[in-house]
Amino acid sequence: MSGTRTDDTRTGRTRTVRVGRRTVELHRPDKVLFPEDGYTKADLVDYYRSVAPFMLPHLRDRPLMLERYPDGVDGFRFMQKDTPDHYPEWIRRVEVPKEGGTVTHTVCQDTATLVYLADQACITLHRWQSRVGRIDRPDRMVFDLDPPPVPQGPGGTPRDDFAPVREAARLLGELLDELKLPSALMTTGSRGLHVVVPVGGDHDFDEVRAFARDVADTLTDAHPDRLTTAARKKDRGDRLYLDVQRNGYAQTAVVPYTVRARPGAPVAVPIAWSQLDDPAVDARHWTIKDAVEQARSDPWAGLPRRGRALGPARRRLDAHGG
Numbered sequence: 001m002s003g004t005r006t007d008d009t010r011t012g013r014t015r016t017v018r019v020g021r022r023t024v025e026l027h028r029p030d031k032v033l034f035p036e037d038g039y040t041k042a043d044l045v046d047y048y049r050s051v052a053p054f055m056l057p058h059l060r061d062r063p064l065m066l067e068r069y070p071d072g073v074d075g076f077r078f079m080q081k082d083t084p085d086h087y088p089e090w091i092r093r094v095e096v097p098k099e100g101g102t103v104t105h106t107v108c109q110d111t112a113t114l115v116y117l118a119d120q121a122c123i124t125l126h127r128w129q130s131r132v133g134r135i136d137r138p139d140r141m142v143f144d145l146d147p148p149p150v151p152q153g154p155g156g157t158p159r160d161d162f163a164p165v166r167e168a169a170r171l172l173g174e175l176l177d178e179l180k181l182p183s184a185l186m187t188t189g190s191r192g193l194h195v196v197v198p199v200g201g202d203h204d205f206d207e208v209r210a211f212a213r214d215v216a217d218t219l220t221d222a223h224p225d226r227l228t229t230a231a232r233k234k235d236r237g238d239r240l241y242l243d244v245q246r247n248g249y250a251q252t253a254v255v256p257y258t259v260r261a262r263p264g265a266p267v268a269v270p271i272a273w274s275q276l277d278d279p280a281v282d283a284r285h286w287t288i289k290d291a292v293e294q295a296r297s298d299p300w301a302g303l304p305r306r307g308r309a310l311g312p313a314r315r316r317l318d319a320h321g322g
Helices: 039-058 110-120 163-178 206-222 271-279 292-296 310-321
Strands: 006-011 014-019 022-027 032-034 065-068 078-080 092-098 100-108 120-127 139-145 184-187 191-199 240-243
Touching: 014 039, 014 110, 014 163, 022 039, 022 110, 032 039, 039 110, 039 292, 110 120, 139 163, 139 206, 163 191, 163 206, 163 240, 163 271, 163 310, 184 271, 206 240, 206 310
Parallel strands: none
Antiparallel strands: 006 014, 014 022, 065 078, 065 120, 092 100, 139 191, 139 240, 184 191
16 A cells, blocks of 8 residues: 555454554454455455555545444444544544534544444445535535336346446436536446536535536436436336435435445446446446456546536536527
């Protein structure tokens, strides 16, 4: 791991990991978190240590919601927003307003924090679309492409058809190009794709979500037999759902390179637009075995560091609708 010193000391049921200036004690590192695959807590820690240089830029300064599985992926799951008092003092926290009070979220600034969270059986990390300091001004807009389940036959279990996801991603990418908004693709490690758009941070959550909804409505109006923005599953039929709700205040989306609690330990992985043409690629194509290799290819290299203002894009979208 470039620039980070890591040393291990094993004693009984613990494993002490030296990460940079910090020492993190792992508890029960041999505990199996993925029973079907045999992946342990130590495997999860080792993966996050390896992917940290590529993952941390997507984590820094962002409030997190943590998806924890203390008994493994087949056991009890809970979503953690408030940071427990027993977390080390060197882990950053941010207090953000909520209705009727505040929430103190964990913020992951370094590899040591990532390792500590893995020791807490935090398998999946979900991030806000805004950063500390401008908490009410998102700098990411996310479209979640959620495929309809396709029955496998009489008595069969549902499976996901990825073809509609590819098609919807291409249609959305073409529209965003027309609006002169750069965009990037990410497999979710679950069922579909996220299309991520860096925005300028000049608008609040309601404005960004309204814009995303208008983009989605423009697509569904053009392809009403294939796409929908209906929030209720019973209203979607066999159409792909264009979900823009992750753009609301305090809503989250999975972090690039985070592991998902599914068989095989799939990973949410950024991909290049050209990789969408690969028939082998689907939502769970990459796992903790090969996600770091994909990260090294720098699939989002062409994405600008600074987001675009939505004003010009809004005018183009209005003209497109007209």
